[in-house]
Amino acid sequence: MRATKVTEAEPIRCLKCHRRLRNPSFDGLGPKCRRKVFRASRAPQLAAQYKSDLVDKAIDLLEMGGLIPLRDTGKNAVFLAVSSDGTTAYRTARAACTCPAGLKAKHMCCHRIAAHVVELAA
Secondary structure, X not given: OOOOOOOOXXXXXXXXXXXXXXXXXXXXXXXXXXXXXXXXXXXXXXXHHOOHHHHHHHHHHHHOOOEEEEEOOHHHOEEEEEOOOOOOEEEEOOOOEOOHHHHHOOOOOHHHHHHHHHHHOO
């Protein structure tokens, strides 16, 4: 009988604070970070700054785990945002987004608003 070496998988970590998660979550956030993001998404400054339907789309994006951090450098964090139909991913930050609405820059896109919410939750 041959002995096989059992290797442990990498621990699952929170996408925001990088703490080890005991239970995997659908959005990649731990319970404390999820509460912080939820509170930040209800901030009155978001309602005053952006259209309510875009804020709702940004919250949906966050709740579904569609905003994945690529590089975290404080206020200039870069994320990968999944499109609403799930077929395309865009690079986004609070300052810019590569989605069609972000490239036209006529209106703020929901990806940038979601990045703003994560920034407020810090």
